[in-house]
Amino acid sequence: MTERELHFMQAAIDLARRGMNSGQGGPFGCVIVKADVIVGKGCNAVTSTNDPTAHAEVMAIRDACTNLKTHQLTGCVLYTSCEPCPMCMGAIYWARPDKVFFGGTRFDAAYAGFDDSFIYEELTVPMEDRRIPIVNGGREEAVKLFEEWMNKPDKISY
Helix, strand or coil: CHHHHHHHHHHHHHHHHHHHCCCCCCCCCCEEEEEEEEEEEEEEHHHHHHHCCCCCCHHHHHHHHHHHHCCCCCCCEEEEEEEEHHHHHHHHHHHHEEEEEEEEEEHHHHCCCCCHHHHHHCCCCCCHHCCCCCCCCCCHHHHHHHHHHHHHHCCCCC
């Protein structure tokens, strides 16, 4: 990593530490940068907000999109203190930043008690055999929504 990239990674790590020490949540922080300016930031707030989706990356994506008034982060780079979990990776792919840098690995996180390996494993199990059963139903009516969407003249594609 370059000095510039290390600078932004340190900003994510510092944010993680501040959030952790202030009681917001776990030791995770994320900053999103566009043209050398931090346009979004977030730290883990799962326990302080009782929101299991309040991971640092999701919070930073929400902040950046609000600040930039867009639902996509093209032209941005995301720096996060730890390798993103599967949920955060999904959010990152939907947001479409140009690049992602991470500090600690998922194995480092697991060592500290933040083990998401069961999610990776569950994604390979057939839906009906998962710990939380995933059941398909009402497909006929649900598919009509996609047809309506495809015919909607004022839709904003993403």
